[in-house]
Structure formats: structure tokens, C-alpha cells
Amino acid sequence: xxxxxxxxxxxxxxxxxxxxxxxxxxxxxxxxxxxxxxxxxxxxxxxxxxxxxxxxxxxxxxxxxxxxxxxxxxxxxxxxxxxxxxxxxxxxxxxxxxxxxxxxxxxxxxxxxxxxxxxxxxxxxxxxxxxxxxxxxxxxxxxxxxxxxxxxxxxxxxxxxxxxxxxxxxxxxxxxxxxxxxxxxxxxxxxxxxxxxxxxxxxxxxxxxxxxxxxxxxxxxxxxxxxxxxxxxxxxxxxxxxxxxxxxxxxxxxxxxxxxxxxxxxxxxxxxxxxxxxxxxxxxxxxxxxxxxxxxxxxxxxxxxxxxxxxxxxxxxxxxxxxxxxxxxxxxxxxxxxxxxxxxxxxxxxxxxxxxxxxxxxxxxxxxxxxxxxxxxxxxxxxxxxxxxxxxxxxxxxxxxxxxxxxxxxxxxxxxxxxxxxxxxxxxxxxxxxxxxxxxxxxxxxxxxxxxxxxxxxxxxxxxxxxxxxxxxxxxxxxxxxxxxxxxxxxxxxxxxxxxxxxxxxxxxxxxxxxxxxxxxxxxxxxxxxxxxxxxxxxxxxxxxxxxxxxxxxxxxxxxxxxxxxxxxxxxxxxxxxxxxxxxxxxxxxxxxxxxxxxxxxxxxxxxxxxxxxxxxxxxxxxxxxxxxxxxxxxxxxxxxxxxxxxxxxxxxxxxxxxxxxxxxxxxxxxxxxxxxxxxxxxxxxxxxxxxxxxxxxxxxxxxxxxxxxxxx
Amino acid sequence: xxxxxxxxxxxxxxxxxxxxxxxxxxxxxxxxxxxxxxxxxxxxxxxxxxxxxxxxxxxxxxxxxxxxxxxxxxxxxxxxxxxxxxxxxxxxxxxxxxxxxxxxxxxxxxxxxxxxxxxxxxxxxxxxxxxxxxxxxxxxxxxxxxxxxxxxxxxx
Numbered sequence: 001x002x003x004x005x006x007x008x009x010x011x012x013x014x015x016x017x018x019x020x021x022x023x024x025x026x027x028x029x030x031x032x033x034x035x036x037x038x039x040x041x042x043x044x045x046x047x048x049x050x051x052x053x054x055x056x057x058x059x060x061x062x063x064x065x066x067x068x069x070x071x072x073x074x075x076x077x078x079x080x081x082x083x084x085x086x087x088x089x090x091x092x093x094x095x096x097x098x099x100x101x102x103x104x105x106x107x108x109x110x111x112x113x114x115x116x117x118x119x120x121x122x123x124x125x126x127x128x129x130x131x132x133x134x135x136x137x138x139x140x141x142x143x144x145x146x147x148x149x150x151x152x153x154x155x156x157x158x159x160x161x162x163x164x165x166x167x168x169x170x171x172x173x174x175x176x177x178x179x180x181x182x183x184x185x186x187x188x189x190x191x192x193x194x195x196x197x198x199x200x201x202x203x204x205x206x207x208x209x210x211x212x213x214x215x216x217x218x219x220x221x222x223x224x225x226x227x228x229x230x231x232x233x234x235x236x237x238x239x240x241x242x243x244x245x246x247x248x249x250x251x252x253x254x255x256x257x258x259x260x261x262x263x264x265x266x267x268x269x270x271x272x273x274x275x276x277x278x279x280x281x282x283x284x285x286x287x288x289x290x291x292x293x294x295x296x297x298x299x300x301x302x303x304x305x306x307x308x309x310x311x312x313x314x315x316x317x318x319x320x321x322x323x324x325x326x327x328x329x330x331x332x333x334x335x336x337x338x339x340x341x342x343x344x345x346x347x348x349x350x351x352x353x354x355x356x357x358x359x360x361x362x363x364x365x366x367x368x369x370x371x372x373x374x375x376x377x378x379x380x381x382x383x384x385x386x387x388x389x390x391x392x393x394x395x396x397x398x399x400x401x402x403x404x405x406x407x408x409x410x411x412x413x414x415x416x417x418x419x420x421x422x423x424x425x426x427x428x429x430x431x432x433x434x435x436x437x438x439x440x441x442x443x444x445x446x447x448x449x450x451x452x453x454x455x456x457x458x459x460x461x462x463x464x465x466x467x468x469x470x471x472x473x474x475x476x477x478x479x480x481x482x483x484x485x486x487x488x489x490x491x492x493x494x495x496x497x498x499x500x501x502x503x504x505x506x507x508x509x510x511x512x513x514x515x516x517x518x519x520x521x522x523x524x525x526x527x528x529x530x531x532x533x534x535x536x537x538x539x540x541x542x543x544x545x546x547x548x549x550x551x552x553x554x555x556x557x558x559x560x561x562x563x564x565x566x567x568x569x570x571x572x573x574x575x576x577x578x579x580x581x582x583x584x585x586x587x588x589x590x591x592x593x594x595x596x597x598x599x600x601x602x603x604x605x606x607x608x609x610x611x612x613x614x615x616x617x618x619x620x621x622x623x624x625x626x627x628x629x630x631x632x633x634x635x636x637x638x639x640x641x642x643x644x645x646x647x648x649x650x651x652x653x654x655x656x657x658x659x660x661x662x663x664x665x666x667x668x669x670x671x672x673x674x675x676x677x678x679x680x681x682x683x684x685x686x687x688x689x690x691x692x693x694x695x696x697x698x699x700x701x702x703x704x705x706x707x708x709x710x711x712x713x
Numbered sequence: 714x715x716x717x718x719x720x721x722x723x724x725x726x727x728x729x730x731x732x733x734x735x736x737x738x739x740x741x742x743x744x745x746x747x748x749x750x751x752x753x754x755x756x757x758x759x760x761x762x763x764x765x766x767x768x769x770x771x772x773x774x775x776x777x778x779x780x781x782x783x784x785x786x787x788x789x790x791x792x793x794x795x796x797x798x799x800x801x802x803x804x805x806x807x808x809x810x811x812x813x814x815x816x817x818x819x820x821x822x823x824x825x826x827x828x829x830x831x832x833x834x835x836x837x838x839x840x841x842x843x844x845x846x847x848x849x850x851x852x853x854x855x856x857x858x859x860x861x862x863x864x865x866x867x868x869x
Contacts, residue, residue, distance in 0.1 A: 330771065574754065575754075620755075620758075621758065661771070665772075666774055666775055666804050670757060672758075676754075678773075683754060684754040684773055
């Protein structure tokens with residue numbers, strides 16, 4: 001990767017963080033609006049995020065992004081000056097602007113151009129907010145404390161351009177770099193060169209601070225620069241030169257008596273204000289007339305508080321490196337198991353000291369494994385933030401008013417899982433807004449608040465992650481679902497289905513309850529796609545609905561894709577692993593509980609439920625003749641739609657955590673097998689995919705048959 | 714074969730081994746290591762020539778019985794058999810052979826086209842033959858003897 005590509009990548013990584021901070025900030029302001037008190041520091045933080053994105057984008061020539069960020073920044077600037085009081089309408093626009101900003105960042109990353117008029121619309125809205133409030137604000141401001149200069153902000157920038165372009169301005173620039181300017185890779189000479197491009201430059205340097213050679217710290221900064229610049233460019237362009245050294249130097253840009261200046265707004269400002277008009281950072285606080293030294297001191301202080309409230313220190317590491325580490329730690333754990341077994345075989349395990357250190361080694365290996373896994377774990381917060389946006393968009397498109405709430409968004413899950421959750425979760429959220437929530441009129445008629453609520457929560461639940469999407473809508477219209485399913489031939493007309501079975505019909509392929517195909521959902525790819533995506537991650541989807549109260553869909557996921565808890569079983573002499581999460585119970589059947597059904601299939605009666613039996617040995621071809629089921633152990637397995645069946649194995653060896661090894665890289669997919677793992681003795685055992693085993697090879701059991709079973713039993 | 718080694722100079726090094734009662738060879742650049750036979754874990758629904766998978770330092774590597782794959786009588790693996798671990802692209806695959814004979818340098822010009830035998834299997838798998846003093850070496854086109862990905866075979 002070339003250096004510039006690397007820098008570019010870093011920029012976009014930073015953008016992600018900044019966008020996250022931006023979203024956070026906006027939500028805090030939302031809270032503030034609700035509580036009637038907005039923290040100025042939050043507005044500042046939001047402003048800084050947008051400003052940093054703009055700054056970086058300018059360096060990469062992402063003009064659209066810069067332009068939009070600038071408009072957004074202008075509004076935020078007005079807001080942080082207290083001239084624009086954020087209210088719900090303003091925040092709505094801000095949220096949408098933040099969404100659009102992240103779109104632009106994504107477009108910039110993929111080097112494509114964003115189509116559509118969203119940007120233009122938003123820019124218009126932003127300038128309406130910023131402009132209107134700014135003018136009213138400014139008159140108030142001036143009447144309150146007259147005599148203090150007020151500059152109508154960057155918003156008047158386009159005007160500045162038209163007014164100032166033909167004229168020449170003289171700027172006097174005082175630049176006192178701090179050591180951090182140099183240590184961050186900047187150099188005064190670069191800045192000077194950029195200034196030279198703007199116009200005529202006279203530079204003088206004050207070296208009086210320079211100590212004797214012996215006392216000199218070569219990493220410190222001692223020079224003070226005075227620059228006289230004559231340029232046709234606007235003050236903002238001069239300011240832009242110093243954009244990247246913001247906070248790393250004391251900067252004072254003064255517009256001096258212009259050589260030939262047309263009457264215009266800028267002149268008024270000059271007349272109003274004292275001669276020193278600090279332009280750094282778009283700073284236009286009413287108290288900006290302080291001496292420059294103090295001002296920079298204050299802005300440094302601001303940065304410090306920003307850092308304190310910011311995220312913890314992190315290191316960016318290539319994911320491949322982490323994966324390699326995880327792999328190697330997996331090896332270590334396997335190796336430890338092999339070693340233990342060897343020592344046991346040699347009959348040395350009863351020696352106390354050896355056993356103790358071996359146990360210690362085992363614990364250490366586990367600890368390392370857990371810590372390494374934790375590296376891959378990420379909080380679901382960015383995912384949830386994305387969903388907030390989906391709710392906003394979906395609500396807008398469907399003309400409903402939806403409030404989005406999250407719970408426990410700091411819950412950490414494996415990075416890959418988070419990435420692969422985006423699509424299914426998006427779909428579920430859209431569904432919740434589009435189908436789940438009723439229209440405003442219906443809600444009012446039902447005596448509910450007219451604003452619907454979508455709640456997204458995450459939690460750790462017994463070694464798994466539980467993510468729930470709930471709405472307070474009308475709940476699933478079961479008669480309608482059943483009717484549609486019957487019409488589409490998904491269930492037979494005379495089937496008697498339980499409520500939960502009807503709810504689960506939503507997950508059947510080709511099911512869509514929307515009367516009209518909307519832009520949001522109901523495009524034929526429905527909840528079945530969601531379900532299969534979640535299942536691929538080793539997860540399960542469940543749906544619960546109370547008529548009139550709402551619907552909750554819960555996703556249960558493994559914490560990581562690298563290990564799973566498995567039951568080690570013997571299948572006709574082959575050692576195999578069944579994921580424990582799939583197993584409901586294990587049982588040793590009595591001969592009387594087993595009934596033959598048809599030529600080759602048997603069912604077992606479990607508490608008056610008849611459950612089909614699948615002999616894994618036969619399914620995998622390890623045994624040609626079925627063994628007597630009564631000699632075997634049955635693992636009762638349940639799928640998400642409530643279907644259950646029993647896997648027959650010869651015996652159960654053990655229950656342990658196994659490291660998942662893919663078969664796909666070197667071989668390919670094996671039906672009924674999810675992956676492989678390496679056992680303590682170094683041999684490979686295949687991990688069974690119970691769902692696939694049943695569907696591919698077992699007796700075909702569907703809802704209808706099960707319903708019949710229920711009737712029979 | 715379009716190996717860089719071939720195009721740079723016409724000399725190529727081959728690992729020769731015995732399968733059944735015939736001598737075969739593959740390019741040494743393909744071979745990652747040679748190890749003794751260890752029992753493999755059976756793969757369900759696999760073609761008969763796939764003996765299963767073994768643990769190669771943490772990787773799951775499928776083992777192909779080369780004899781069965783080439784249409785000869787299937788081997789009955791015992792500890793004297795040898796597994797040649799080959800890397801083809803991103804795939805690592807082990808081949809069960811009777812014994813590895815030696816490594817020899819061959820001028821590419823010495824590789825003769827496969828004689829026009831009738832067996833489809835032979836012609837598909839053999840890239841060419843090399844005749845040395847007393848024996849004939851069959852150069853295997855390793856890409857063709859890889860186990861077919863189950864997914865494509867099983868596509869419904």
C-alpha cells in the first residue's frame with residue numbers, strides 16, 4: 001500500500017470514529033433538548049467532529065464532503081454560540097445531516113459520487129436554520145452587549161467571496177508555533193509556502209526567545225513568526241492554511257487597513273470591532289477580543305476536556321494479525337490438551353506437582369484465549385447507531401413518527417458477528433417500523449401515544465448475546481398471517497396452528513404480509529432471509545407478539561465465531577461434536593417409547609410429544625444398517641420454529657469448548673457438517689449442523705406434520 | 714504448467730513417488746511437506762477417493778487417495794504409506810501415495826506429451842510423461858486431481 005493510500009485509510013478510519021462521536025453528541029443534545037438544558041461542551045464536541053472531517057476531507061479533495069460538512073459546521077457554529085437554540089426540528093435536520101455526512105464519507109471511501117438531491121435539500125435546510133437563526137440572533141446579541149464585535153460567521157462565506165474576490169486584502173499574521181506543531185509532522189515552512197501561493201508574503205522571525213545553544217531543547221519551538229500577506233483571497237482562505245495546526249500554535253490573523261476595499265459587510269465588521277479580529281477556527285464568540293495568547297490557551301483547554309470525555313486509548317491493528325493470534329492461541333489450547341493426555345497416558349498425572357502446574361498451564365491458556373477473543377469483541381454501539389438512522393429513514397418513508405431507544409449498547413460481540421448483523425437487523429428494524437407500528441390515527445384510536453417506539457437492546461445471556469428488537473405496535477395480526485399463508489399454500493387450510501407457530505410463519509420463504517409493496521419492506525425477500533443470515537452465524541431468531549401491545553423479535557447469538565460449547569459424541573466409531581446450544585435435552589429412551597413410523601423412520605415419545613429420530617450414523621454414512629435405537633442416546637434438538645427432532649448417537653463422551661476450524665478453505669461444504677475442530681488427542685472431529693442434518697437427510701417433517709402430531713398425541 | 718520456474722529456465726525439479734505400481738511426479742514448488750500416514754477423520758458424503766481430513770498443525774486438510782483418484786485400485790492405507798502435502802492456490806491438500814522416491818531435475822524439453830491412450834481418466838490427469846533410463850514418470854496435473862468442492866457437486 002502506498003503511503004498516501006495508507007493515510008487515506010487512516011483518515012476514513014478516523015472518520016468512522018468521528019461520525020460515531022458526532023452521533024453520540026447529537027443524541028446527548030437530544031437529551032438536552034428534552035431536559036431543557038443543552039451542554040455547551042457537547043455542542044462543541046459535535047462541532048469539532050464535523051470540523052475534523054471537513055479538514056481531512058479537504059486534504060483528499062473530497063469537495064462534496066467538504067462543502068456539505070462546511071454547511072453543517074456553520075449551523076453547529078451558530079448553535080455553539082448560543083444564537084441557535086436547538087429544538088426538535090433543528091435536531092431532526094442535524095440528525096439527517098449527520099446521516100448524509102456519513103453517506104458522503106462512505107462515498108468518498110468507495111470513490112463514488114453520491115447521487116440524488118438529498119445533499120442539496122439538506123444544505124438548503126441547514127442554511128435556512130443557520131441563516132434565520134443567525135440573523136435574529138445577531139440583532140439580539142448586538143443589542144445586549146453592543147460594542148463587542150460580532151461577525152456573521154462562516155455562513156456569509158459565499159458572500160465574502162463575491163465581495164472580496166476582486167479586492168486585495170492585507171493580513172498581518174502572528175504565528176507562534178508550539179513544540180507539538182513540529183512533533184505532529186507540521187512545519188512552519190509548509191505553512192509559509194502555502195501562504196506564498198495565496199499572494200505576496202513578507203516574513204520576519206523573532207528569534208529573541210532562542211536560548212543559548214547549551215540550554216536549547218532541539219524538540220521545542222522558540223521562533224515567533226510575523227507574516228504580512230497581501231492577497232485577493234478571503235480571510236477564510238488564509239485561515240484554512242492553518243487548519244491543520246489548529247491548537248498547536250498561537251495564531252493571530254489580523255486584517256489590516258485594506259488597500260482597496262469595497263464597502264461591504266466585512267468593512268462593517270471591521271468598523272464595529274476592534275482591529276484584532278481573530279479568525280482562527282471560525283471562532284466568532286462574542287468574547288473573541290481577548291488577546292490571542294489567552295485565546296489559544298483556552299482552546300487548548302477545550303481540547304483537553306474533549307479528550308477526557310472521549311473514548312479510551314486504542315491501537316489500530318490489522319485484523320489478520322488478530323486472527324492469526326487467535327488461531328495460534330487455539331493451537332496452544334489444543335496442544336495443552338494433547339500434553340495433558342500424554343502425561344495422563346504415561347501415568348504421571350497423579351504426581352502432585354506435575355498435576356498442579358499442568359492445571360495452572362491450562363488456566364493460563366484459557367485466560368490467554370479469552371483475552372485474545374476479547375480483542376475481536378466490539379461494542380454493538382456503532383451497529384445500534386446505524387439502526388437509529390434506519391428508524392429515522394423508515395419512519396420518514398412510511399409517514400410514521402417513531403422514537404428509537406437503545407439499551408445496553410456497550411455489550412460486546414465479535415466483530416464479524418457485528419458486521420454480519422447489519423443486514424438482518426436493518427431488515428428487522430424496517431419491518432418493525434413499517435409493519436409493526438400502526439399509523440398515527442390508529443395509534444390515537446387505540447389510546448396509545450402518537451409516537452411509536454422502537455426499542456433495540458443487547459444483553460449477555462448465559463454465554464450468548466441476546467439482541468431484541470421490539471415495537472409497541474399492534475402486534476402480529478395472526479388471522480391475517482394465517483390467511484395469507486393458507487392462500488400461498490404454505491400451510492394446509494385445515495391445519496390447526498398454535499399462536500407461536502403462526503408467528504413463525506413470518507419466517508417462511510416467500511411470505512409477505514404487506515398489502516401494498518412499499519419502498520421499505522415487502523419486497524419478497526422477507527424474514528426468511530433474516531432467519532437464514534442469523535442461523536449462519538450460529539444464532540436463533542424468535543418472535544413474540546401480544547396483540548395490541550407490540551412485537552418483540554429476539555436474536556440469540558454466540559459470543560464469538562471462533563469457539564463453541566459442544567457435546568463430544570460417538571457416531572458409529574467416529575467422534576463428532578454437537579453444538580450444545582442446539583440441544584434441548586439428552587435422553588436414553590425406553591424401548592416402549594420408540595415407535596416405528598413407515599419403513600425406515602422411528603419416532604420417540606417425549607412427554608406425549610412424538611419426535612422423529614435421526615440416526616446420525618446412517619445420515620453420515622458411517623453405518624449402513626440402523627442400530628437399535630433403544631441402545632443409543634438421543635439428543636433432543638429444537639429449531640427456532642419450534643420443530644424438534646432427536647439425533648441418535650452411540651454414546652456421549654464429554655462436553656467441552658472446542659475451537660472452530662473451517663472446512664471450506666481446503667475442501668468445501670459438507671452437508672450436515674458446520675465445521676471441524678481439533679480434539680485433545682490431535683484428531684479432527686466434525687461439528688454437526690443439526691438443522692441441516694435434519695433437513696437434508698432426515699425424514700421431511702414440516703409444520704403440518706407436527707401439527708398433526710400434536711393432534712394425535 | 715505456467716510456473717514461473719518453467720518459464721525462466723527450462724529446468725524444473727520434480728518430486729517423484731510411487732502409486733500402486735506406477736511412478737508419478739509433481740512439481741516440487743507445489744509440495745509443502747511429506748509426512749507419514751495418520752488415520753483421517755471420515756468426511757460424510759465425500760467422494761470415495763477422499764479418505765477424510767487430518768490435522769496439519771491446526772489446519773484441517775483433506776486427504777486424497779491418489780490411486781483411487783487416478784482410477785487405479787484404491788489403497789488400503791497403513792503406516793508405511795506417505796502423505797504428500799501440496800498447496801494449490803489457497804487450498805492445501807494431502808495426497809496418499811505408496812512411497813516417495815526422490816527429487817530430480819528435469820529439462821522441460823524432456824517432458825513428452827501423454828501418449829494417445831484411450832483412458833479418459835489418464836489423459837485428464839496426466840500432463841505429460843518423462844522417460845528416464847529404466848522407467849517412465851507420469852507428470853500429474855495437480856489441479857485436476859483436487860477433490861471437487863462438495864458445494865458445486867451438490868448444487869441442487
